[in-house]
Amino acid sequence: MAEIRAFRSDDLDDLYAICLATxxxxxxxxxxxxxxxxxxHVYAAPYGVLTPESVFVVEDDEGxxxxxxxxxxxxxFEARAESEWWPKLRARYPDPSDKPRDRWSPDELMSYRIxxxxxxxxxxxxxxxxxxHINLLPRLRGRGVGRRLMDRWLRTVREMGSxxxxxxxxxxxxxxxxxxxxxxxxxxxxxVPTRPLWFGIILDALG
Numbered sequence: 001m002a003e004i005r006a007f008r009s010d011d012l013d014d015l016y017a018i019c020l021a022t023x024x025x026x027x028x029x030x031x032x033x034x035x036x037x038x039x040x041h042v043y044a045a046p047y048g049v050l051t052p053e054s055v056f057v058v059e060d061d062e063g064x065x066x067x068x069x070x071x072x073x074x075x076x077f078e079a080r081a082e083s084e085w086w087p088k089l090r091a092r093y094p095d096p097s098d099k100p101r102d103r104w105s106p107d108e109l110m111s112y113r114i115x116x117x118x119x120x121x122x123x124x125x126x127x128x129x130x131x132x133h134i135n136l137l138p139r140l141r142g143r144g145v146g147r148r149l150m151d152r153w154l155r156t157v158r159e160m161g162s163x164x165x166x167x168x169x170x171x172x173x174x175x176x177x178x179x180x181x182x183x184x185x186x187x188x189x190x191x192v193p194t195r196p197l198w199f200g201i202i203l204d205a206l207g
Contacts, residue, residue, distance in 0.1 A: 016040035070132030
């Protein structure tokens with residue numbers, strides 16, 4: 001039986017491992033990174049460190065096999081990451097901006113995101129101030145675990161005072177798009193065209 005529970009500090013290594021294992025392209029993509037922690041530095045670990053109250057993991061007999069991580073207040077998270085998370089990583093990973101982008105390695109692409117983290121537009125944040133990332137290892141997929149994780153997280157951030165949440169997903173990730181749509185998310189039209197899709201959900205509409 002897969003159990004959903006609150007994140008603990010000793011789960012941090014699992015966040016790193018699952019984030020890498022579920023990176024776009026799966027194991028093949030993960031093998032391209034020389035530093036196996038880089039993807040987790042950007043997309044998973046800062047939430048466990050800075051906003052653990054809005055991180056949940058799913059654990060079965062084999063251990064932690066999935067998580068949902070995010071922040072109830074995106075602007076506050078961005079500010080805290082800028083002062084508490086990115087500086088020490090920027091000292092370790094150089095900014096590749098002086099090289100042509102088409103020559104960047106996967107590691108350099110992640111390093112660029114460490115030096116130039118994205119900032120969501122105010123138009124999105126006003127209606128959808130929270131954001132999230134969710135990842136499950138293959139053994140936990142197709143069992144309703146993702147929906148249970150999502151429901152737990154959305155309920156939590158709503159109780160924390162959030163009125164809405166957003167996420168970003170690749171255009172070709174049709175399975176994820178179907179999942180988010182089934183959970184109640186709808187596509188947001190961004191102020192400027194982007195390659196990934198943005199989805200949002202109004203939490204007041206939840207039962």
